[in-house]
Structures are given as C-alpha cells and as structure tokens.
Amino acid sequence: MIGTLQVTPTLSGGFLGVLIAVCLITLVLVVLVAIWMYRDAQSRRMDATVWVVLLVLASVFGGLLGLVIVTVIYLVVRGNHPVGGGLPAGFGPYPAAYPPVAPCPVCGGPMVWYPQYQRWYCPPCAQYR
Numbered sequence: 771m772i773g774t775l776q777v778t779p780t781l782s783g784g785f786l787g788v789l790i791a792v793c794l795i796t797l798v799l800v801v802l803v804a805i806w807m808y809r810d811a812q813s814r815r816m817d818a819t820v821w822v823v824l825l826v827l828a829s830v831f832g833g834l835l836g837l838v839i840v841t842v843i844y845l846v847v848r849g850n851h852p853v854g855g856g857l858p859a860g861f862g863p864y865p866a867a868y869p870p871v872a873p874c875p876v877c878g879g880p881m882v883w884y885p886q887y888q889r890w891y892c893p894p895c896a897q898y899r
C-alpha cells in the first residue's frame with residue numbers, strides 16, 4: 771500500500787522529466803537542423819532565411835512532427851537547386867539554356883550574342899554592335 775502511494779509522485783515526476791527532455795531534444799534538433807538548412811540553402815542560392823523561419827514556425831506549432839515535415843519538404847525542393855546554382859547567366863550549370871543578354875547601347879533593346887561571329891546583334895536596330 772505504501773509502495774503504491776509512493777510510486778505515483780515518482781511516475782508523474784518522471785513523466786515531467788521525459789516531457790522536458792523531449793522538449794530540450796526537439797529544441798536542440800531544431801537549432802542543429804536550422805543551422806544545417808541555412809548553410810545548405812545558401813550554398814544552393816535558395817532563400818535560406820525563409821526556410822529557417824518556416825522550420826522554426828513549424829517546430830513551434832507542430833513540434834517534432836512539424837520539424838520532420840519541413841525537413842522532408844526542404845529535401846524534396848532542394849533537389850531542383852544544385853550546389854552553387856543561380857549564378858549569373860553564362861556561368862551557371864546550364865549555360866546553353868540561358869544565352870547571354872545585353873542591352874543595346876543605342877536603343878536599349880535586348881541584343882543577341884552570335885558566337886559564330888563573336889558579335890552582338892540588335893534585332894530592333896538590325897545591326898551588329
């Protein structure tokens with residue numbers, strides 16, 4: 771009988787301890803994932819701040835589940851952003867998809883680069899620059 775009475779406060783104390791431990795572990799995880807995500811997003815020229823804010827908000831409202839969900843979404847989305855992506859046109863990983871563009875010094879219109887002539891051509895002016 772005495773043993774049963776003594777178990778109850780020990781149990782609730784243990785439960786509270788576990789709850790605090792889970793909260794602390796979640797907090798540490800959020801900080802670690804946030805640091806990793808920020809650096810990873812920056813290396814991919816992604817909006818690092820938005821992702822970290824999203825991660826923290828999801829963790830505040832969704833706890834560990836929110837943290838996991840945002841991390842999974844991030845991992846899916848970052849697949850479209852290779853490391854070092856988003857560099858200026860002509861220096862990125864897909865130079866063929868984005869031909870260099872420069873404004874015409876005369877009319878200001880977009881000029882086209884002709885590699886075979888090594889010259890710029892302005893369609894509005896119908897002239898090489």
Ligand SMILES: [Zn+2]
Nearest residue numbers: 874877892895
């Ligand atoms: Zn022009």
